[in-house]
Amino acid sequence: MSLFFWAFSLLNYLIVFGSLFYLLHVRPTFKMLAITLLANTMLAMSVFYFTPAQWIALVLSTLFSGGFFYCLTKQGIAFFHSLIIVLLVIPVEYASLLLVDAFQLSTITHALLILIFFVITLYMYKKLIHKIAVVPLKIQLLLITMAIITFIIFYVTVFVGNITLSLFQFSLLLCYSIFLFMTINIVLKVVVKEMGLTQKELAQQSFYEYTLQLEQMNREIRQVQHDYSNILLAIRGYIEKEDVEGLRNYFEKVTTTTQSPAIHSLQQLENIQLLELKGLLSAKIFKAHHLSIAVNIEIPNTIEHLFIESIDLVRLIGIFFDNAMEATIQHATPKIELAILTISENEQLLIIRNTTNRNYSDITEIFKENYSTKSNNQGLGLYNVQQILRHYPNITLNTYVEDGWFVQEMMIEREEENARRDM
Structure with a gap:
C-alpha cells in the first residue's frame, strides 16, 4: 500500500482511538493497541473502498470504536x-483545507x-462532557439524539451536496x-441548576433530620439527669447494706439502660x-437502633469532603x-x-x-434492574447504584459475601475531571 494510505491510517488512529483512550480514561495495554491498530x-x-458512499465507513468507525470501548469500560x-469525534473532524478538516488552499501548504502541514x-476542539469537548456526565439519563438521550441529527446534517452537507470547498460552506458548518x-x-446549565436546587433541598432535609437527632439526644440527657438523683439513692442503699453483688448487678443494669443509642450515634459521627x-x-443509625440492629461506625479521620458529588454520595449510602x-x-x-x-x-x-x-449464588444478579427479594417486587436499588457509579470512573465498587457478612467496598480516587475539592 502507498505511503499516503499508511499516513492517513495513522492520522485516523490518533484521532479516533487516541481520543477515546483520552476521553474514557483508559490506559492502553499492548493487547489493546494491537487490536485497535488492526481495526x-x-x-x-473501508474509507478507500467505500469512497462513493463514505457514510458507510463513518458508521463502521463509530460502531466499532464505540463498541470496543464499551466492552472495555461498560459505559x-x-x-x-x-459519534461526536466524527462530527468534530468535519469542521476541523474544512478549516485546515481552507488554510491549505489559501496558502498552498504541504500535505505534512x-x-x-x-x-x-x-x-x-477535543479539549473543549472534554470540558463540556464533564458537565454532561452528571446529568440524568433522559437528558443524555436528548443530547445523543441531537448529535445523531447533526451527524446526518453534516454528512448531507459535505458528501451528498457535492458543494465545492468554500469559506461560505465552512461558515455554515461553523x-x-x-x-x-x-x-x-x-x-446543561438549566439541568445543573435544577440539580443544585435538589441538592440544597437534600441538605436542608438532612439538616432537619440532624436537628431532630440533637433534640432527641437533649431529651435523653435531661431524662438521665432527672433519674440521676434516684440512681445515687439506690446505690447508697446497696452500700449501706454492703451488698456488693447487688450493687454490681444494679450498676450493670443502670449503665446498659442509660447508654443512649442517639448519643452514641452522634459521637461516632x-x-x-x-x-x-x-x-x-x-x-439511619437511629432507625437501626430502634429495630434492635447493632451499629458500629469507624471514622478515624476528619472527613471534610469525598471525591464524589454530595447528592450522589447521599443516594449511594442511603441505598x-x-x-x-x-x-x-x-x-x-x-x-x-x-x-x-x-x-x-x-x-x-x-x-x-x-x-x-x-x-448469593451469583452476586452480579443483585445489580440487575428487575432483581428483587421482596414479595411486593420492590428492588434493592443496587441497579440505581450501578447507574450512578457509571458516571464516576474514579470509583471502584467491590461487592462480595464473606463469613456470613455481605460487604460493599467503594474505593474513591481523586480525579480532577470527576471530583472537586468542595464535594
Whole structure:
C-alpha cells in the first residue's frame, strides 16, 4: 500500500482511538493497541473502498470504536464519544483545507493542522462532557439524539451536496456547530441548576433530620439527669447494706439502660464535616437502633469532603444502609458496620457490611434492574447504584459475601475531571 494510505491510517488512529483512550480514561495495554491498530487499518481500507458512499465507513468507525470501548469500560457514552469525534473532524478538516488552499501548504502541514485543530476542539469537548456526565439519563438521550441529527446534517452537507470547498460552506458548518454548542450549554446549565436546587433541598432535609437527632439526644440527657438523683439513692442503699453483688448487678443494669443509642450515634459521627451525610447517617443509625440492629461506625479521620458529588454520595449510602438493614434484620445477630477511611491524600475507602442469612449464588444478579427479594417486587436499588457509579470512573465498587457478612467496598480516587475539592 502507498505511503499516503499508511499516513492517513495513522492520522485516523490518533484521532479516533487516541481520543477515546483520552476521553474514557483508559490506559492502553499492548493487547489493546494491537487490536485497535488492526481495526483502524481495516477502517482505513473501508474509507478507500467505500469512497462513493463514505457514510458507510463513518458508521463502521463509530460502531466499532464505540463498541470496543464499551466492552472495555461498560459505559454507553463510548458510542456518544465516537459519534461526536466524527462530527468534530468535519469542521476541523474544512478549516485546515481552507488554510491549505489559501496558502498552498504541504500535505505534512495539512496533517499537522488537522491534529492541532482537533486537539484544541477535543479539549473543549472534554470540558463540556464533564458537565454532561452528571446529568440524568433522559437528558443524555436528548443530547445523543441531537448529535445523531447533526451527524446526518453534516454528512448531507459535505458528501451528498457535492458543494465545492468554500469559506461560505465552512461558515455554515461553523455557525451550526456554535449554535449546537450554545444549545447544549444552555440545556446543561438549566439541568445543573435544577440539580443544585435538589441538592440544597437534600441538605436542608438532612439538616432537619440532624436537628431532630440533637433534640432527641437533649431529651435523653435531661431524662438521665432527672433519674440521676434516684440512681445515687439506690446505690447508697446497696452500700449501706454492703451488698456488693447487688450493687454490681444494679450498676450493670443502670449503665446498659442509660447508654443512649442517639448519643452514641452522634459521637461516632463527630469526624464527619459533611452536614448532609451526617444528617443521613444519624437518621439511619437511629432507625437501626430502634429495630434492635447493632451499629458500629469507624471514622478515624476528619472527613471534610469525598471525591464524589454530595447528592450522589447521599443516594449511594442511603441505598447501601437501607439494604443492609433489610438484610440483617432477619439474622440472629443483626449488625451493621460502616467505615470511612482516608487511605491517602488521593484515595478514600468506604465500607459498609451487614450480617446476612442469604445465599448469593451469583452476586452480579443483585445489580440487575428487575432483581428483587421482596414479595411486593420492590428492588434493592443496587441497579440505581450501578447507574450512578457509571458516571464516576474514579470509583471502584467491590461487592462480595464473606463469613456470613455481605460487604460493599467503594474505593474513591481523586480525579480532577470527576471530583472537586468542595464535594
